[in-house]
């Protein structure tokens with residue numbers, strides 16, 4: 001049994017939704033046999049970041065639920081429900097895992113035994129959560145141990161949270177997932193202890209000083225941090241974890257456990273068939289792999305970042321996913337006009353009443369600014385990373401749209417910093433002024449980059465966060481920022 005499509009998108013996550021919309025915008029409705037999406041999830045593509053935010057929050061009536069957060073509301077764009085794909089001629093093959101890929105024959109074999117062939121393939125398989133067992137741990141199968149990668153995981157987490165009112169949660173890992181889940185657990189009135197081996201939370205991005213602010217903030221909300229050690233095993237009774245045992249012998253009572261110990265890109269289908277780099281599928285500036293008929297986008301793709309001198313990077317962030325997905329479709333449909341992607345790395349998070357954004361690369365020397373004390377009525381602080389005398393990265397907590405615009409612009413331009421002390425003294429004012437003056441960035445073309453476009457997306461993200469509660473593509477009134 002088999003089917004043939006001109007274009008196949010493998011994976012039905014964030015990238016797939018944005019790629020599908022881009023396809024329809026550029027090409028119009030797909031004709032029969034032209035485009036399909038194959039996904040092992042049971043639902044149409046959705047905005048995955050919602051799972052650790054609105055989905056877990058009790059104060060939003062019932063939490064964010066589908067269909068309100070299908071792609072592409074996260075970019076304040078159309079809400080693509082299952083019927084949208086049908087209306088536009090795109091075949092959604094849901095609940096179907098691709099178990100092998102043959103790049104030479106241009107064919108995919110599914111778990112249902114079907115062979116699906118393609119002329120052009122877009123790999124959008126994302127990443128998977130790393131399991132405790134991969135680090136010598138145990139307990140992933142226990143009823144009250146939760147991971148968070150997809151909506152099935154999120155439903156389990158909600159169920160376990162609701163069954164543990166006032167109980168103790170052990171969060172394993174101090175990265176994105178651990179920190180966002182910890183905040184949600186607190187909102188659900190669960191006592192949280194976060195355990196991780198590093199010196200501070202979010203250690204791949206935060207400086208010790210930035211981390212100290214967030215750790216103090218979480219502590220003020222009742223969260224306990226245990227750093228510099230790890231959970232060595234979980235004690236299980238009647239299918240449920242009762243105690244987490246730390247490497248140093250401490251025993252922590254547990255009503256539930258949330259594991260956020262990192263992710264790995266889903267590349268294995270293509271091992272030995274496509275070139276790999278830095279844990280992902282290697283692509284060029286058009287998101288094209290070592291096989292010209294195969295593109296890779298989103299979390300699974302390692303691509304050259306112009307802004308970083310062409311350095312190949314793989315990001316696990318939603319803005320990157322949306323942009324690489326759109327770019328791959330543009331390139332696949334019209335290779336001669338797409339050009340190479342020009343991406344400004346952008347990450348964000350929202351927890352409790354806090355909200356931060358980061359642009360660029362955290363390379364070089366960090367210069368902090370603003371008031372990092374918890375006593376400030378609302379936190380506004382950040383850091384610039386200065387490399388070779390220019391701003392390479394910028395982090396800002398609590399900024400306004402204009403301030404986020406300013407830091408994005410400064411990074412994009414690579415604003416020169418002749419005096420580090422002045423930057424530390426002036427902080428945001430320095431980049432705002434440099435922006436107004438036209439700055440001293442390294443090259444006119446950089447200056448002309450769509451700074452409004454960059455900012456537009458950033459702003460749209462927060463607007464769209466609100467739109468989730470409405471489930472439709474129109475500017476919402478203010479309810480809550482939480483996706």
Ligand SMILES: Cc1cc2nc3c(=O)[nH]c(=O)nc-3n(C[C@H](O)[C@H](O)[C@H](O)COP(=O)(O)OP(=O)(O)OC[C@H]3O[C@@H](n4cnc5c(N)ncnc54)[C@H](O)[C@@H]3O)c2cc1C
Pocket residue numbers: 010011012013014015016038039040041047048049050051052096097098099124125126127148149150177266269297298299300315316317318319321346347348349350483
């Ligand atoms: C809980 C959570 C919160 C997040 N919050 C943020 C945030 O606040 N900010 C931010 O910037 N980023 C955030 N991210 C990261 C962001 O969601 C990802 O970068 C984004 O989802 C990547 O999109 P993708 O399409 O590449 O992969 P995914 O969205 O993971 O989609 C991959 C899809 O492929 C399917 N698939 C994989 N293998 C197969 C196969 N063999 N056969 C069929 N289907 C397959 C998967 O089931 C899935 O549907 C978060 C991620 C998670 C998990």
